[in-house]
Amino acid sequence: MDTTQRTDQQRSADRRRRELLEAADRVVLRDGPQASMNAIAAEAGITKPILYRHFGDKGGLYAALAKRHTDALLDSLRAALDAPADRRERVEATLDTYLAAIEARPQVYRFLMHPAEGSQPGDQGFDVGKHSAPLLRRMGEELAQVIEERLDLGPGGQQLARVWGHGIVGMMHAAGDWWLGERPCSRAELVRSLADLLWGRLAAAGDKIGGPGF
Template identity: 40%
Template sequence: MAPNVKSDGRTTRWDRHRAERREEFVLAAVRTIDTLGPDASVADIAAEAGVSKPVLYRYFADKGELHAAVGAWAADLVLARVLSAVLAPATARDRVTAGVAAYLDTLAEHPQAFLLLSRPTSGQDPLGPGKDQIAAKLTRLLGDALRHLGGDAGAAEPWAHAVVGLGTSVGQWWLERHTVSRAAAARYLSDFIWHALSGAAAESGVDLSGLDAGDGDVTPIRSEKHR
């Protein structure tokens, strides 16, 4: 039988310290990439963080792991902004518009960081886990909505992944080309997503206007923290 070892809290404190330091380094990486572009080096990031490269490598195995951590930061930021927009009281159509606008506004705040993340290197996609996370949240929201309206909730997952794919592709295109304004890109993308979702739902006899909310009521689309 294993001995009963009492924790003195040192392991917990170290884990918390390590997590806090990693977060500091990720934010330093974002600032560096925003300033110097996607080709910013680990040395550049270490300098911004005020540490040496060896110190940085104590927290990240290599540059790929650091970029993956930046990808996780980016996905969390996008998810928080988009959820805040789509959970606000409004018509279903306006929620889609607000969510897309929040997404492109976030990309515009950190264009160089998102450009880096949109270009996989060494066969790795630093945004991969984040896109899966966003798709999973969107699947739950769409599933709730379809069940509420009496539709086929099985459509929620493929629709969610389709929306994430559209957003990723259009976001990368806009960051690279800027052939239209951010407002125009948001309008075109939200129009496409809305008509794709509402059209597919209508084919199954479901009217998404049944999700229109007012007076602070955002049921059935609600935040995970309320579940």
């Protein structure tokens, strides 16, 4: 039969692909996101055209690389979101999971979010194109789905859930990005502050003496 043979070849190709992705991962983590295709190929012990045969173009390689990390992150987030606890605790657990992830592997994070960071004048960086948003988009959509499934938001709830999903993810992202850069407080404090924000402390806070409130 030729199906068995094909399976063999496909397996071998898949294995190769995985090896290449791991090599790319190492290079990106070492050299930052402006890693060149040549460098990645060298790390994998081969030359450029093979990378192109496997991934089409640089965007394809990036997409495959990003998908691995994105999937892994989304899995842990789902786990935190599904933990048996009350809503506030779940929100805090999810925030903490995300922040712990970006804290543990900032290189990966910066690659997914700010693909051209740290580039020198002579660099062209990872031309990421429209591939920088997908992680945020996917997180936003997934969160929206969870919100819509579990919360009773009345009429228009589905749209509200989507807005909130993307909004909350954006909040988490921006705060995390800033926090990662400046480390102004502990992770737990950050989680608490963000949860407080989500819990309406902004609306509940009193005005400061001497002027109209924000």
